[in-house]
Amino acid sequence: MADDGIAVSGLTKLYKNVRAVDDLSFTVSPGRVTGFLGPNGAGKTTTLRMVLNLVRPTAGTTTIGGRRYADLTDPIRKVGALLEASGAHRGRTGRNHLRMLCDAAGIPVSRADDVLTTVGLTSAADRKFKGYSLGMRQRLGIAAALLGDPDVLILDEPANGLDPEGIRWMRDLLKSLADEGRTVLVSSHLLSEMELLADDVVIIAAGKLVQQGTVAEVIDSAGGAQMLVRTPRPEALIAELGAAITATRVEDGALRIVGADGPTIGAAAMRVGAEIHELTVERRDLENVFLQLTAGKADIR
């Protein structure tokens, strides 16, 4: 992969008594938004910090475009990152925070003003960081990530503290960055938001990989669509559909059927003469699948 993909291989991090990340491997493709999902304490932040050379892995390797982060020349021009708890000095203005990063990266300080405009923070640029709201701090962090116009973006819970409008702005920004061919890896625990944003997802729990694929693949892998059927003769219909399906009875008397689609159920009902009062497709969503996949693994460690 001679492109800007991210590859994580056999990554493990042991803290004193916790396996924060446990033999984790996955890849992230350019030109797509990849959601990095997992319950609290799953090891998302630790993984991203290892990719960025901030935390030393106990074992395993991570590369960006085939190179370790520490080996990148001018990493800021290649990778932009926003991490939880990446702060700024309380007494320094947002603009000066960005400028000192420009200095260190050899980027003209005028670039600080450009990214402040991009994130809509220009009017607060000369206020001190301590006066910023959570959402403004998050925007400043995104501005810092964009300084070097990087090919790869790694964002840890970027929606934290943003209002609904801010979340929508972020979604559009990340989608457009991916459309330009960049690699975008975003961790989150906001699943409905991820379903709108992500093309691919990587789901982890307790430090281990649970599932990786496109959003549709991951949802399908959990058993595909389910049908909701209402009929006065449920037993006859179930018998006719045979062993290929599983059916459960919903509280109000309807049947939930997995393993057969609408036409199959309709034909079977006609053969046994069962009246159909309702036949609807129940689309499974990411949240639904996520909870099923991570059930029992989501304890806070």
Added chain:
Amino acid sequence: MTATIQAPPAAQRPVIAHVGIPGLRLVRSEIRKITTTNAWWLFGIASLVFTGFALFINMSEAAQHLARARDTTAVFRPGRGMSPAEIAAAKAEFAQLHDLPLQAVNAAGNIFTSGQFFGLLLVMLLGTLVITNEFQYQTATATFLTTPQRTRVVFGKLLAVLGLGFLFWLVTRAVSFAAGLLFFHNIGLTNSLGEWPVQRAIIFNLVAYLLWALLGFGLGTLINSQIGAVVTAMIIYLGGFVGGMGVFNLIRSFLIHGDWVLTSAVVMPSIASQVMVSPEKMYAEAAPWWVGVLVMTGWSLIAGAIGIALNRRRDIT
């Protein structure tokens, strides 16, 4: 990899120039970090205030000493019942106190290095904060993202700290220089700036500023906790001045009876610093001045080297 529809042609991406000299970018960033917070002004003002205060005290004292030395009517009278040896010592002291050129040189040395005591403490603390601020305000993440080679970051900071130490020295010396010239002009005496003892005092004053900044920096590298590093720095600096010699005198009296015990007091940074700046031997058994320089540099290197080694492995979370 899954087949994807060809991405649309890339949008106009900004062209970002490469600016700055690679080795000096980090120094520049560090200098911006320092000058964009209040610490800069607070330390600068504190340093000027202390210098002004010290100038006032040193000048009043010098004025008295010089007036006494100029008093030609005073004659030496030995006290009643003194032994011949005591009389000789008292006479020598009297001669010194009334030796105008000597008193003028001493006064110049003091005035032109005024504010050294607190100035050194301030540059030391500044050296410490340059490192510990990164952890106190969680900016270490952003810093190490821009420069994953952590040792390079440390050296960038080191150069910035030495530059700052020099700047603090330059400004406070400029103030005391102006005040001193005025003082000697007013009392109609030479300013003694042509005398080696005075020149030496000013040069070693600079060396002390740089070495204390370096030591503070080494401490900050070793102890990343802001409060921990600052308290340690204060104890090393003030504790050494207040109790330093006393401890070694006690050891000499009660434990090990050898003059080398007193000489070895130079291992304490505060004593080392004083040994270094004193034109004459600070006390009879004192080590030579260059031992003071070596001790200060040695401690800074040890603290800095251990700090760098720890820093390379540390998890930034």
